[in-house]
Structure formats: C-alpha cells, structure tokens
Amino acid sequence: MKRKDLLLLLLFFLCMMFLFSCKKKANRQEDKAYTYKRNKESIELNIWSYYSALQQEVFLKTVDEFNLTRGKDLNITVHVMSPGSMNDLEANLFALTDKNFAQGTYPDMAFMYRDTGKVLDQKGYLVDLSNYLTKEEMDDFVPGFLEEGRLGNQREGIKILPVAKSTEVFYLNATAWKSFSDATGATLSDLDTREGLVEVAKKYYEYTDALTPEADDGKAFFGQEDFATYFLVGAKQMGVDLVSVDASGKVIYNFPEDVLHKLWDYFYVPYIKGYFGSSGRYRSDDLRTGEIISYVSTSASYSYFPEAVILSDQEYFPIEATVLPAPDFVKGQKIAIQQGAGIGVLKGEEQKIKASIEFLRWLTSESVNSKFALSADYLPVRSDSLTVQTVDVIKGRGTNPAIEEALKTVSSHTMYYIPAADNISTLREILENTLKDKAIEDKKAIETAVASGLSKEDAVGEYDTEENFTLWYESLLSDIEGIKG
Numbered sequence: 001m002k003r004k005d006l007l008l009l010l011l012f013f014l015c016m017m018f019l020f021s022c023k024k025k026a027n028r029q030e031d032k033a034y035t036y037k038r039n040k041e042s043i044e045l046n047i048w049s050y051y052s053a054l055q056q057e058v059f060l061k062t063v064d065e066f067n068l069t070r071g072k073d074l075n076i077t078v079h080v081m082s083p084g085s086m087n088d089l090e091a092n093l094f095a096l097t098d099k100n101f102a103q104g105t106y107p108d109m110a111f112m113y114r115d116t117g118k119v120l121d122q123k124g125y126l127v128d129l130s131n132y133l134t135k136e137e138m139d140d141f142v143p144g145f146l147e148e149g150r151l152g153n154q155r156e157g158i159k160i161l162p163v164a165k166s167t168e169v170f171y172l173n174a175t176a177w178k179s180f181s182d183a184t185g186a187t188l189s190d191l192d193t194r195e196g197l198v199e200v201a202k203k204y205y206e207y208t209d210a211l212t213p214e215a216d217d218g219k220a221f222f223g224q225e226d227f228a229t230y231f232l233v234g235a236k237q238m239g240v241d242l243v244s245v246d247a248s249g250k251v252i253y254n255f256p257e258d259v260l261h262k263l264w265d266y267f268y269v270p271y272i273k274g275y276f277g278s279s280g281r282y283r284s285d286d287l288r289t290g291e292i293i294s295y296v297s298t299s300a301s302y303s304y305f306p307e308a309v310i311l312s313d314q315e316y317f318p319i320e321a322t323v324l325p326a327p328d329f330v331k332g333q334k335i336a337i338q339q340g341a342g343i344g345v346l347k348g349e350e351q352k353i354k355a356s357i358e359f360l361r362w363l364t365s366e367s368v369n370s371k372f373a374l375s376a377d378y379l380p381v382r383s384d385s386l387t388v389q390t391v392d393v394i395k396g397r398g399t400n401p402a403i404e405e406a407l408k409t410v411s412s413h414t415m416y417y418i419p420a421a422d423n424i425s426t427l428r429e430i431l432e433n434t435l436k437d438k439a440i441e442d443k444k445a446i447e448t449a450v451a452s453g454l455s456k457e458d459a460v461g462e463y464d465t466e467e468n469f470t471l472w473y474e475s476l477l478s479d480i481e482g483i484k485g
Contacts (some may be wrong), residue, residue: 048110058376070466114420127345128157160342162377166300174322201275220277237332271439302402323401336413
C-alpha cells in the first residue's frame with residue numbers, strides 16, 4: 001500500500017473515531033433519560049415548594065406541563081406539595097430523621113436555601129447533583145447562581161440546583177415623583193447611591209411639609225424592606241463581610257464600628273427625622289396608602305406594586321411605577337444580592353434520584369427555564385437566557401421593568417449570596433430587627449416629645465447622638481456574642 005493511501009486510511013480512521021466520540025457524548029444524556037421508558041416503570045415524585053400567589057400558579061402549570069410531556073415519555077409524575085411558607089418548609093425538612101428515609105416518608109425534592117441545605121447535607125441527606133449532570137450542562141448556568149449550591153468546607157459538588165433567581169431593585173411612584181421633581185429639580189440619577197437617596201428624602205420631606213400650613217408634617221420618601229440584606233450587602237459594598245466561613249468551617253463574625261456607623265447614618269438617622277417611614281407589613285402597603293413613594297425590594301415582587309394610592313374610601317388616584325437599580329454606597333463596590341431558593345434532591349432509591357434529575361434537567365433547559373422563571377417574575381438561571389432579548393420574547397417588551405432592571409444589575413454587579421454559616425438564620429433575624437425596631441421605638445418617643453411641646457429639632461437631637469449609636473452598637477455586639485455560644 002502506498003504511503004499516500006496509508007495516510008488517507010489513517011485520516012479516515014481518525015475521523016470515524018471522532019464522529020463516534022461525538023455521537024457517544026451526544027447520546028449520553030438520552031441513554032440516561034430513556035432508561036425509564038425501557039424499564040416501563042411508573043415513578044411518582046414529590047417536591048416540597050414554598051411558592052405562593054403568582055409563583056405558585058406558574059410552578060404548578062410548569063409541573064403539569066412536564067407531567068404531560070417529558071414526564072409522560074419517561075413514566076415520571078411529579079406532585080407538588082406546599083407545607084406553607086419557607087419557614088414552615090424548613091421546619092419540616094429539619095424534622096426529617098433516618099426513620100423517615102427508612103419508611104420512605106420524605107420528599108424526593110425540596111426548595112431550600114443554603115443554610116437549610118447545609119444542615120441536611122451534614123446529616124447525609126442530600127444528593128451530589130454534579131455526579132449526575134455533565135460538565136457541559138453545569139457550564140450552561142450563570143456561574144454565581146450555580147456556585148451558591150456548593151456546600152461543605154471544600155465547596156465540593158452541587159447540592160442545590162438554581163432554578164429561578166432575583167435581586168433587589170428600587171421601586172418608585174412615578175406619578176408622585178413627577179410633581180416633586182418638577183418643583184425641586186430632583187433627578188432620578190440622584191437616587192443612584194444611598195447618600196443621594198437620603199438627600200432626596202430630606203428634600204421630599206421639606207417639599208411636602210411646605211404644602212401645608214402646619215409645621216413638621218412632611219412626608220416620608222422611602223421605606224426599607226429587607227434589613228438583613230441592607231446590612232450584609234451594604235457592608236460588603238464597603239469591603240467587609242459581616243459573616244463568613246473559613247476553609248476549616250469556622251464562622252467568622254466581623255462588625256467594625258465605622259461600617260455599622262455608616263449603616264446607622266443611612267437608615268436610623270433619616271428615619272427618626274421623618275425622611276424614611278414604615279407602618280404596614282410591607283413597604284408596598286405603605287406606598288399604597290401614601291405613607292411613602294419609594295422602597296427597595298426584590299425584583300420578583302413587581303406584581304405587588306400598587307396600581308393606585310388609596311387615601312380613603314372616597315379618595316384615591318392611579319399611579320405608575322418606575323423601577324431603578326437599588327442604590328449603592330458611594331465609593332463602594334458594585335455588589336448586589338442574589339435571592340431565590342434552589343432545589344435539592346434527597347437521597348433515596350436510585351431510580352427516584354435519576355427521575356428527579358430528569359425533572360431538574362428539563363426545568364433548567366433553555367426554553368423551559370426562561371418561560372417558567374420570567375412568567376413567575378424571576379430571572380432565568382442559564383447564561384444563554386439571561387438577556388433582554390429573552391425577556392422581550394417571553395414577557396413582551398416593557399411588561400416588567402423590574403426584570404429588565406434586574407438583568408442590568410446582574411451584568412453590572414458582583415452577585416452576593418449569604419454564606420451557609422451555622423446560626424445564619426438567627427443572625428438574619430437579629431439584623432432584620434435590631435436597627436428597624438430601634439428606629440421605630442425612638443421615632444415614637446420623638447413624636448411623643450413633640451406632642452408634649454418640645455420642638456422637632458430638639459426632640460430629634462436627643463436621639464441623633466454618638467451616645468445613642470454606641471448603646472445600640474454595643475447591644476448588637478452582645479447579640480452577636482450570644483450567637484457564638
């Protein structure tokens with residue numbers, strides 16, 4: 001055989017080997033999937049969900065679609081169970097014991113956050129999803145979203161798979177803003193930072209105060225929804241992790257006085273002065289009653305933005321919404337929170353684990369995940385779906401400015417997620433209440449003093465002091481020491 005013929009034969013052989021390799025790789029997932037069909041086994045799966053309202057409706061429809069299409073092909077049926085709120089769901093998960101697994105009385109999948117997942121993983125209850133998903137499949141996810149699901153000191157494997165995410169955005173009553181802006185010259189760019197937000201809020205209080213003959217009856221401009229995020233992300237933007245976990249698994253708490261003072265200055269002080277406010281359960285409630293005209297909340301809550309301000313049974317007026325980025329701290333890092341529980345698979349029968357993986361593979365596929373997440377006012381979790389073009393196709397242009405603003409945030413900020421530290425739920429509860437409760441209590445005391453004849457300036461002056469900050473700061477540090485045990 002001539003040398004030229006040998007080279008051609010070798011080239012042909014190499015090409016065939018390459019094609020065979022590609023075909024084998026392409027069929028790898030198909031072979032896994034159709035194992036169920038060949039075995040003709042009917043597999044029933046239960047998933048515990050914490051969704052409510054719109055999110056629940058969309059998720060139920062999505063699961064029904066799976067059961068009628070891909071699930072039907074594979075003889076898999078998924079049933080959704082709702083133990084209640086996320087707190088209720090977590091309580092049920094924490095109550096699981098080895099006895100539940102021996103008896104088969106446990107969910108096959110469940111929505112969970114990292115702290116819950118860590119507890120279950122330490123008990124050996126969670127499946128390492130990276131043993132079932134290929135590297136190519138995992139590479140399709142937004143890296144930060146996927147990384148949140150890595151648990152353990154060495155951050156090995158994927159124990160929680162992201163399915164839908166959100167971040168914080170700034171909601172504004174555009175109707176009220178226009179009158180205020182026209183009268184004062186305030187611009188939307190003034191709201192880019194926390195410092196600018198406080199200045200605008202002060203200006204709004206003075207503007208509304210001047211609209212009536214009474215003194216010191218100005219209106220609050222802004223309301224804070226999530227205080228734990230305010231602390232954790234605010235500090236992170238200033239370069240400080242309030243809580244972290246080192247390589248050995250040790251939880252490190254770091255609450256420097258200068259950082260906490262700034263967080264105090266940009267909430268507590270404007271709150272007791274009347275520039276910020278809160279009265280209802282949610283800040284959207286306060287905007288609906290005209291108590292405030294702006295707030296920061298999750299991008300998934302756009303559907304709760306009121307269509308009108310209702311002052312009384314007889315007096316109400318329609319409003320429009322403007323959505324902006326959540327304000328950053330000046331000279332701070334571009335850090336934003338990523339929110340939204342993922343799904344963990346609990347250990348059990350191997351066939352059920354594989355069936356659960358097939359459901360998650362379908363749920364996080366490009367077309368399905370985009371439709372599911374965006375219909376539920378969440379962000380998709382795949383890199384190829386996290387685009388304005390995807391939003392325009394699924395939702396329609398301009399139908400949800402919160403999602404479009406969230407997309408900009410994800411592209412312009414480093415996304416932060418709360419570490420899976422021991423007692424993180426207790427820490428979040430402390431951060432959620434410590435500054436808020438202090439501000440509410442002191443503001444009521446100021447209002448009582450003013451009603452008794454003290455001037456507003458003097459009444460506020462009794463609380464806007466270094467001594468008052470120090471008392472609160474030392475109380476916070478004492479609470480943190482209590483967590484350490």
